[in-house]
Amino acid sequence: MDFCNKVVVITGASGGIGADAALTFAKHSAKLVLAARNESKLIDIASKCEKQKQIKPLIIRADVSKGDDLRNIIAETIKTFGRIDVLVNNAGQGIKGNVLDGIELYDTAMNVNVRSAYLLTSLAAPYLAESKGNVVNVSSVASLRPIKDISFTAYCVSKAALDQLTKCAALDLSRKGIRVNSVNPGCTRSNFLESAGLDAKLVYGKRSEALPLGKVVESDEVADLIVYLASDRARSITGSVYVIDNGEMLV
Numbered sequence: 001m002d003f004c005n006k007v008v009v010i011t012g013a014s015g016g017i018g019a020d021a022a023l024t025f026a027k028h029s030a031k032l033v034l035a036a037r038n039e040s041k042l043i044d045i046a047s048k049c050e051k052q053k054q055i056k057p058l059i060i061r062a063d064v065s066k067g068d069d070l071r072n073i074i075a076e077t078i079k080t081f082g083r084i085d086v087l088v089n090n091a092g093q094g095i096k097g098n099v100l101d102g103i104e105l106y107d108t109a110m111n112v113n114v115r116s117a118y119l120l121t122s123l124a125a126p127y128l129a130e131s132k133g134n135v136v137n138v139s140s141v142a143s144l145r146p147i148k149d150i151s152f153t154a155y156c157v158s159k160a161a162l163d164q165l166t167k168c169a170a171l172d173l174s175r176k177g178i179r180v181n182s183v184n185p186g187c188t189r190s191n192f193l194e195s196a197g198l199d200a201k202l203v204y205g206k207r208s209e210a211l212p213l214g215k216v217v218e219s220d221e222v223a224d225l226i227v228y229l230a231s232d233r234a235r236s237i238t239g240s241v242y243v244i245d246n247g248e249m250l251v
């Protein structure tokens with residue numbers, strides 16, 4: 001896989017799956033645009049990426065729930081690199097709560113996990129059409145069925161909507177030669193659970209016992225799948241939802 005002279009925009013690149021995706025794309029010589037809210041973490045990831053092939057990533061502080069920040073990601077990317085080949089809509093937030101806990105949870109989940117991907121895809125589309133590029137959305141197995149042991153309703157709804165965005169946008173953009181796919185991880189080691197106010201160690205322990213392959217997913221495994229789908233090796237794949245979950249959907 002070769003991303004030489006290709007420009008890859010990754011949201012939520014300050015940690016977890018997004019940071020590992022950045023490092024993996026860097027190993028394949030991509031020019032990177034790393035966006036998230038935490039600038040010091042972005043600087044740290046960017047310097048690790050730069051060590052791979054001596055290509056300096058562009059860092060953009062952005063809250064993906066804000067339209068102006070998303071417009072700035074595209075504007076700064078074009079100003080610096082002049083093109084976009086791959087968009088990875090990875091930024092996401094786990095939100096504890098259910099339908100009895102008020103509508104704010106729903107609004108936050110939809111803004112951060114879906115609206116951002118919808119708007120960024122539409123803003124990037126003209127440039128992706130020029131490069132015959134592609135989009136990879138980071139969804140979840142939570143899109144496919146409710147999470148039973150954690151109250152995560154708005155999150156599950158948002159990821160189901162994201163999967164439908166993947167399929168609809170794949171059809172919309174196919175005429176422009178743009179592919180759109182999704183990776184749907186099960187329980188993955190990252191900051192995700194702690195950021196949602198959960199005890200990660202406890203959840204990993206319980207999940208490992210319950211899952212067919214007896215372990216949680218590592219974030220670099222999800223990164224490998226993202227990079228594969230973004231590469232020319234996946235040139236016939238569009239509108240697909242790729243589960244990586246240690247067999248979680250089987251039990």
Ligand SMILES: NC(=O)c1ccc[n+]([C@@H]2O[C@H](COP(=O)([O-])OP(=O)(O)OC[C@H]3O[C@@H](n4cnc5c(N)ncnc54)[C@H](OP(=O)(O)O)[C@@H]3O)[C@@H](O)[C@H]2O)c1
Nearest residue numbers: 012014015016017036037038063064092140188190191192
């Ligand atoms: N870990 C899991 O078990 C799991 C399972 C299925 C799906 N996923 C999905 O995988 C994706 C990545 O999550 P992760 O596991 O790597 O978790 P993580 O370690 O918590 O990383 C989340 C990333 O999203 C960014 N982010 C969150 N809210 C943001 C906002 N409003 N604006 C900009 N960036 C924002 C965070 O950066 P800042 O805080 O710096 O903004 C961070 O870089 C998410 O979409 C998540 O839903 C995770």
